[in-house]
Amino acid sequence: MLEFNLYRPGTLQEALKLLAEFKSSARVLAGGTDLLISLGSREREDVKNIIDITSLRELDFIREEDSRLRLGPLTVHAQIADSPHIRQGAGLLAAAAAAIGSPQIRNRGTIGGNIVNAAVCADTVPPLLALGATVKLERLGESRWLPLEEFITGPNRTGLEADEMLTEIAFAKLPATAGWGFMRLARREAMAIARMNVAVILDRDSRGRVVSACIAPGAVLASPARIPAAENILLGQCPDEERIHQAGQAVAAAMTAAGRRWSTPYKEPAIIALTERAIKQALEVEWR
Amino acid sequence: MDTVNKPARRVDALGKVLGESRYGADLSFEGMLYGKVLRAPYPHARILSIDTARALALPGVEAVLTAADIPGFHTFGTVIPNQQVLAKEVARYQGDGVAMAAAATPALAQQALDLIRVQYQELAGVFDPARAMEEGAPLLHADCPGNIAAHHVLEKGEVEKGFACSDIILEREYETQLVEHAYIEPEAAVAVPQTGNRGVTVYGSIQNPFSCRKALSRILGLKLNEIRVIQSFMGGSFGGKDEVMSALCARAALLALKTGKPVKMVNTREESIREGYKRHPYKLKYKVGATREGKLMAMEIKIIADAGAYASQTPFVTWRSVVQATGPYEVPHVRTNIYGVYTNNCYTGAFRGFGSPQIIFAQESLLDELAEELGIEPLELRRLNGFRQGSVTATGQKLDNHQVSLLEVVDKAVEKSAYLTKRRQYAAQRGRFRKGIGLACSFRGCSLGAEGVDATGAMVSVQYDGSVYVYSGLAENGQGLQTIFSQIAAEELGISLERVRFMETDTALIPDGGPTVASRSTLMGGNAVRLAAAKVRETLLGAVLEKLRAAAEELAWGGDKIWVKADPRRSISFEEAVNAACAKGELLTQLGWYKAPKVTWDDRHGQGDAYFTYVYGCQVAEVEVDMETGYTRVLKITAVHDVGRAINPETVRGQIYGGVAQGLGYALLEEVQQYEGEIKSLNFDEYLIPGICDMPEIEAIIVENPDGYGPYGAKTIGEPTLEVTAPAIASAVAQATGRRVRQLPLDLERVLLGRSLQKDRYKRREGGC
Numbered sequence A: 001m002l003e004f005n006l007y008r009p010g011t012l013q014e015a016l017k018l019l020a021e022f023k024s025s026a027r028v029l030a031g032g033t034d035l036l037i038s039l040g041s042r043e044r045e046d047v048k049n050i051i052d053i054t055s056l057r058e059l060d061f062i063r064e065e066d067s068r069l070r071l072g073p074l075t076v077h078a079q080i081a082d083s084p085h086i087r088q089g090a091g092l093l094a095a096a097a098a099a100i101g102s103p104q105i106r107n108r109g110t111i112g113g114n115i116v117n118a119a120v121c122a123d124t125v126p127p128l129l130a131l132g133a134t135v136k137l138e139r140l141g142e143s144r145w146l147p148l149e150e151f152i153t154g155p156n157r158t159g160l161e162a163d164e165m166l167t168e169i170a171f172a173k174l175p176a177t178a179g180w181g182f183m184r185l186a187r188r189e190a191m192a193i194a195r196m197n198v199a200v201i202l203d204r205d206s207r208g209r210v211v212s213a214c215i216a217p218g219a220v221l222a223s224p225a226r227i228p229a230a231e232n233i234l235l236g237q238c239p240d241e242e243r244i245h246q247a248g249q250a251v252a253a254a255m256t257a258a259g260r261r262w263s264t265p266y267k268e269p270a271i272i273a274l275t276e277r278a279i280k281q282a283l284e285v286e287w288r
Numbered sequence B: 001m002d003t004v005n006k007p008a009r010r011v012d013a014l015g016k017v018l019g020e021s022r023y024g025a026d027l028s029f030e031g032m033l034y035g036k037v038l039r040a041p042y043p044h045a046r047i048l049s050i051d052t053a054r055a056l057a058l059p060g061v062e063a064v065l066t067a068a069d070i071p072g073f074h075t076f077g078t079v080i081p082n083q084q085v086l087a088k089e090v091a092r093y094q095g096d097g098v099a100m101a102a103a104a105t106p107a108l109a110q111q112a113l114d115l116i117r118v119q120y121q122e123l124a125g126v127f128d129p130a131r132a133m134e135e136g137a138p139l140l141h142a143d144c145p146g147n148i149a150a151h152h153v154l155e156k157g158e159v160e161k162g163f164a165c166s167d168i169i170l171e172r173e174y175e176t177q178l179v180e181h182a183y184i185e186p187e188a189a190v191a192v193p194q195t196g197n198r199g200v201t202v203y204g205s206i207q208n209p210f211s212c213r214k215a216l217s218r219i220l221g222l223k224l225n226e227i228r229v230i231q232s233f234m235g236g237s238f239g240g241k242d243e244v245m246s247a248l249c250a251r252a253a254l255l256a257l258k259t260g261k262p263v264k265m266v267n268t269r270e271e272s273i274r275e276g277y278k279r280h281p282y283k284l285k286y287k288v289g290a291t292r293e294g295k296l297m298a299m300e301i302k303i304i305a306d307a308g309a310y311a312s313q314t315p316f317v318t319w320r321s322v323v324q325a326t327g328p329y330e331v332p333h334v335r336t337n338i339y340g341v342y343t344n345n346c347y348t349g350a351f352r353g354f355g356s357p358q359i360i361f362a363q364e365s366l367l368d369e370l371a372e373e374l375g376i377e378p379l380e381l382r383r384l385n386g387f388r389q390g391s392v393t394a395t396g397q398k399l400d401n402h403q404v405s406l407l408e409v410v411d412k413a414v415e416k417s418a419y420l421t422k423r424r425q426y427a428a429q430r431g432r433f434r435k436g437i438g439l440a441c442s443f444r445g446c447s448l449g450a451e452g453v454d455a456t457g458a459m460v461s462v463q464y465d466g467s468v469y470v471y472s473g474l475a476e477n478g479q480g481l482q483t484i485f486s487q488i489a490a491e492e493l494g495i496s497l498e499r500v501r502f503m504e505t506d507t508a509l510i511p512d513g514g515p516t517v518a519s520r521s522t523l524m525g526g527n528a529v530r531l532a533a534a535k536v537r538e539t540l541l542g543a544v545l546e547k548l549r550a551a552a553e554e555l556a557w558g559g560d561k562i563w564v565k566a567d568p569r570r571s572i573s574f575e576e577a578v579n580a581a582c583a584k585g586e587l588l589t590q591l592g593w594y595k596a597p598k599v600t601w602d603d604r605h606g607q608g609d610a611y612f613t614y615v616y617g618c619q620v621a622e623v624e625v626d627m628e629t630g631y632t633r634v635l636k637i638t639a640v641h642d643v644g645r646a647i648n649p650e651t652v653r654g655q656i657y658g659g660v661a662q663g664l665g666y667a668l669l670e671e672v673q674q675y676e677g678e679i680k681s682l683n684f685d686e687y688l689i690p691g692i693c694d695m696p697e698i699e700a701i702i703v704e705n706p707d708g709y710g711p712y713g714a715k716t717i718g719e720p721t722l723e724v725t726a727p728a729i730a731s732a733v734a735q736a737t738g739r740r741v742r743q744l745p746l747d748l749e750r751v752l753l754g755r756s757l758q759k760d761r762y763k764r765r766e767g768g769c
């Protein structure tokens, strides 16, 4: 059984102080829906100090400023799914948050935890990537901003230093002209991690030509990234069935180029279909 | 009838809803210790030495035991007692316990395990039952050549002749998976040394208290009357809390007797999945011959079942399979061979269905495939060959002592689900999402059949204030037994249900009435309760007759009173009747004992009247398949089951909903991932069962053809509800996709690609998704 000291700092400053002191023997506890599970396994016996940040209300916010959305890391998935700001300005993130786990998990799990845990199947990550989100990392007396794709470096790996905390996530609202799609595939309806997911944002000009495209799949690459090869297929085009299919194939190609795994024979056709559907959803055409 | 055949509220509901019912893990006793078990790290290994000295030296640790410390036998088992409580010389699967410790806290007990040093010599393992049967394969049990745990044959007619007369012959292979019971409550037990007496009392989440007592007697070297087993409330069992609980109770009892203190043992979910037995995976080869018109002529069947490391219920599970393997169809010529084979996999045993879900998946799929080859609607093939009144089964049993309602349930299911209309409608679809509809039906022998002695008892005890106790040797497993038995007692005595209190099953208070299995409780135990209550009523009648000065036939009983039919003003209350009887010194406590009607079995040819009565069921499944991802949603299940008589229609429906949920999991999701003897899916993040959002609309339809033997005509419902769901879903998926999947479960990969990829995952040692 694991034994540890539990700290409940009242302010962010106190939390950062504790981190500065304990460094890698400490873990930050947000909703605990990932952390408590990993603490239960014996690999985490190096963890001696738990810093419970759930009472730091200063990290729990959704703000709209100018045309940007700023989220505190303690925002839980249920809040994101229900927020009018996010539904209107970043609908794909709301859709992803609404698809996570179950009501219990959505009421408890935070977006900060989802990002820092950095599971390949994390549902909020592809939408945030497509939205071009940046994350703010703070340590005592210092802070820095990183683009999300630089922050997450591999499966369950990030650039977070032992004495740092994630304190904000920010991105630009989608323009009114942009469409989005988010598709997710799991083995059952709820309480099932995504086998794959994909987020798409397409902006079109008045003639229907794609002027900007973001395609970000999840559980496809070891560390999350957009797929420029797929985006380029759509850019400057009024995508038809054929182009959409090619874009799907480009995502699959990026996946297989990174290596073939046990699941590849299944994931290859399936990610093509999911990508096509997300693109169609973004174009507001029937995908069923 | 006042109480029976009515939707009475469950008598155990309130305590459960209020959180007051005490489950195994809730129990606590003064000075109680906690026990933990060290399990084998290898699926097959010789134990060279065990050093417990350091563990014993740890302060707070009160006992560390190994197989060497067991006073009686270190093995037990219902049929072949070869299951080890603690492994003695050889560990045969990764769930085998090797040593155990009792300490003041669970953490200390765990720490003690970490200090035990065991030297193993790893042995070659065998994980594929077909390979285990080959010459030269590692042997699990010295006395079992070819690793054969069970072999049943059935020969009817002349199968070669049957094939010779057939216009079409089809050969198909099917495969089913390893399945976990997934009860919400992992195993828990507390053993308390008896004071003033030799012996031990054990409480816990025990499906079959008498089987448990028998195992304990053998292991502890105590007499049956020195062991008292009391069942706690059960958080599910589904057949799964038999041997694994006997092992847990025996370990707790060994530690308790060693230390002289109560010892509690509770498995974690991971321990539960690693050690607990599962549903047998089957490999089934079916060869069928039929005429051009679709009349079945012959079937030849060979089945290999993976028994895992120990015999457990394999001989009985495979026996039910051999009886029912050709399904509810008239087949003049049959040859079936089924083998249960030892491997170094997790052992397999009883699980709701008990050898039927596997064969029904195969035989119903086969009939669909045959229909397709013949260009006949699958329903027609069933109508053509399905059992009717007087049909003869594969075991040569003539079905004439009960209503053979197969075609009735099939017709009803077809009608209620609009099967034929939809079947036509879904025949030619193009889109990405395609629908399909399919049906499956079954017959099922009730109770134990020719497996063995089939008798059970119950006691009804009327107190002088008119309140009533019911005791039974069969046990509540969450299925609603207490309610059903209470309803029967109330009906028989003409009293309201509120007067009846059902007592927990306690081996010290009631005779051994066999296990709570085989959907036998309502039928067998219900009869015992009825007999007991009728005897009490007979005694009461004597007193009533004197009071009312009327003849027995002139009286009516009900609503807590007894009155003269012709003149209802001449009545006495139930209390008055009880008082009058007590005043005369009459005994108002009676034991009812019910022995099943005779069955017969000829082992050499697999012929005989295998069960004394049968039930029939049919389910229709409607699905929608995502053709690009293989994702399958079940839209609706129409479930029609003949139960003889529904003692409580609500609990019957509850059984149907639950059975369908488990059947849906069996069809689409559930598969214990086991690679070279190691279970990989040790918790519910990897082992997925259906959730509420996966459940379709279920239309549950109860058909009642009262049976001559059952109480009020009641038969069986627990297992039939689960056994036909998966083949109905598989059939619907086949219609939707135009391709049949012959392996369960129909997960994403199998539906999209036609094969599973999981083996590759473990071969390549890749994790993740």
Ligand SMILES: Cc1cc2nc3c(=O)[nH]c(=O)nc-3n(C[C@H](O)[C@H](O)[C@H](O)COP(=O)(O)OP(=O)(O)OC[C@H]3O[C@@H](n4cnc5c(N)ncnc54)[C@H](O)[C@@H]3O)c2cc1C
Pocket (backbone or CB within 6 Å): A027, A028, A029, A030, A031, A032, A033, A034, A035, A036, A073, A074, A099, A100, A101, A102, A105, A108, A109, A110, A111, A112, A113, A114, A115, A116, A117, A121, A122, A123, A124, A164, A165, A166, A167, A191, A192, A193, A194
């Ligand atoms: C049953 C179940 C279902 C789930 N379903 C899904 C699903 O469908 N999709 C999905 O994406 N995920 C799912 N998850 C995973 C999990 O719920 C999410 O990843 C969730 O967002 C994690 O947030 P949390 O607040 O609980 O994180 P925690 O467990 O508290 O923390 C996770 C990690 O992040 C670190 N951390 C948290 N906040 C900060 C911070 N501000 N600064 C620095 N480090 C921090 C912690 O130290 C820890 O290492 C599921 C989990 C469970 C148990």
